[in-house]
Amino acid sequence: MLTLDGLSKTYRTGDSALSDVTLSVPKGQIMGLIGPSGAGKSTLIRCINRLVEPTAGRILLNDVNLVGLGKSDLRRQRRRIGMIFQEYALVERLTVMENVLSGRLGYVPFWRSFLRKYPEFDIQRAYQLLDRVGLIDHADKRSDALSGGQRQRVGIARALAQDPELLLVDEPTASLDPKTSRQIMRLLTEVCAERGLPAIVNIHDVPLAQQFMQRIVGLRAGRVVFDGPPDRLKEDALTTIYGEEDWNTMRQGEEEQSQAEADARDRIAALAQ
Amino acid sequence: MTEITRYNQFWSHRTQRERLALWIGWLALVALFVWCWQIMTTDTIWFFVSDAPRQAADIGSRMVPPRWSYISELWVPLWDTLNIATLGTLGGVIMAVPVAFLAARNTTPSATVLRPIALFIIVASRSINSLIWALLLVAIIGPGLLAGIVAIALRSIGFVGKLLYEAIEETDTSQTEAIEATGASGLQVLNYGIVPQIMPAFWGITVFRWDINIRESTILGLVGAGGIGLKLQASLNTLAWSQVSVILLLILATVVLSEWVSARVRHAII
Amino acid sequence: MTGTSAPTSWRRPPQIIKDRRWRIAVQIGIVVYLVLAFGSVEVNWIRVYDGLERGQRFIMGFLQPDFSSRWRDISQGLIESLTMTLTSTVVGVAISVPIGIGAARNLAPRWIYYICRSIIAVSRSLQEIIIAIFFVAMFGFGPFAGFLTLSFATIGFIAKLLADDIEEIDETQAEAVRSTGATWWQVVNYAVQPQVMPRLIGLSLYRLDINFRESAVIGIVGAGGIGATLNTAIDRYEYDSAGAILLIIIAIVMVAEYGSSYLRKFLQ
Known part of the structure; x- marks a missing residue:
């Protein structure tokens, strides 16, 4: 269980990215974080594993306060938190296997990681995870040889290799086409359910969030302005989150996308005949 | 100066004032040139200058035909030259890597103390030519291959260090961030996040520098630091111009060959 | 699983x-x-x-440099180096421009192209030091030989890069000018020059910087400049003077590098 208590972040330029965010995510819950760009979604996620240093507040992960930890303690806590990135953030010139194994870096001493001599158990787990995400045949490929969807699967496997107690997911589908996006979201929700993992998913695509999330938190200008189940996310709530204009343009985008999807369905149906 | 006056037509779409400034700029350059020319040539003995064509013809006639039999004495010095370049590059790269990591903004452990020191090492190494390094080292540790190797190594630090630290600063931060987020230690982040990204640059820079070092090590012998330059110096001292031409042709062939090798290797890596 | x-x-x-x-x-x-x-x-x-x-x-000499006891020699060497650098860059660039145009495949007739390219190849394959040895033998000791060496080396550098630049220019602009019935000179003037001029200025400044560094070296074989002073200082084991000279070289190179990159940014 993750609890944020009065979390605030003010950048050195004076911009306040987060102010007084308080919420908690129980075990097994997948929480979607929506909001216009610049609302502080990315900052919030990065504050939790302290890639961004919060200015005030507490972050409790199963009763350990992550704020104010020293370097080596932070390192030990970070391995409990898996992170999945928007542009996959794989180390492109390493093999898929090395990328998955890099999830174990927090657990192994430097010489093992340097010589790529990981413990047998870690390697076995890495193979199992690659099998789970459907990439077992690609283990020895260099990760820049994979497609976007495949890379994001490697990203998921890397995060799971950490054996995490929490997943932070930053715009997992922003660089993917609608179909692959859905596959990735389904995979994410499945692996979370299998492991009872709580997850915070930062997502800009509202319909996708409504389809896959159990709970949605709306952020605007660094403040929580909505918190509830997806079916309570109606037009007025979205207007609060995104503002009048943005919301309308988003809806147009959404219509376009659903049209495109219907189009694609028709074409696939035509192919199947 | 006809080249320069022609340029004004290009700039003519500029405003009156900019044109004036430009004219003054060119004028200042010409004045500066004339002034420098006068200072530089105050001690020039013009008799020698007017005599130069005759001297050139004289040297030219002595250089041909090259004394090809001399080449048998050159294989060992050539091997020495290759070793100076290769071992020097090796040593330079080994020293340059830590300097580059200290100098890169995103990997330096201390931006206030170590980074300026590393940058100074790079600048100092880069501004002093390997021949000057060799001159110093021959005076300090005596003539021989070692002085040449160390000179090449010291000169290479700056070159490799500068290009490498720029490559480190240009790495994709999202990849490093992802490795950091797994709870990796500082060294592991370097090993997994940064090193794979700079590997192609690293090999390219190293081979490129090796190529330059072959070129530079051919002349280090002029100050006593071993290699084929020693033979060049000896032949020049005895005015054996027909041997000089053999040496120069051999140097030329070596340089062309090393350039070809380096181009092939770089092509294969990138 | x-x-x-x-x-x-x-x-x-x-x-x-x-x-x-x-x-x-x-x-x-x-x-x-x-x-x-x-x-x-x-x-x-x-x-x-x-x-x-x-x-x-x-x-120790490097850490406690002695600028004063040999200051006359040092300043003499510096003046030689600096004047040599400037004059050779100006002359070298001035000669490079016609050779560079001649070595551009899209502007010059075949036979001129080959002549110019071979001049460039000769200049690039010979090292400054070796050229300096020959020029010293022909013109006697002193900065004049150094000036000739650096001018010659500049030609290979600038003309090559200039020619490559001209070959890469946007052909459509040259075509547009040519279609108005312009002569060859007018094409060079209106289509080529505006496209390569900023690069040429940048390269010249860069070469100025290189020429200074080289001027510190060719003195070792008698071509004048600060290198000759340095050579003497080391021969006499006067390490504190040598340290002073090296520090001056480093400082000037730093200033030149910073200044030329600043100027290049300013001009572009």
């Missing part, structure tokens, strides 16, 4: 040389070369040991 049947060992597949035999051959080759190369370096350790004390004196 495949459960426990997943493999428990993994080796990183080789990235560069895929064939195992080749990999081993290359590794053995490297080891053999290193053994031979290190074996060929004969080091007189007693001499090196003696040198350590001198090295220490040199470092």
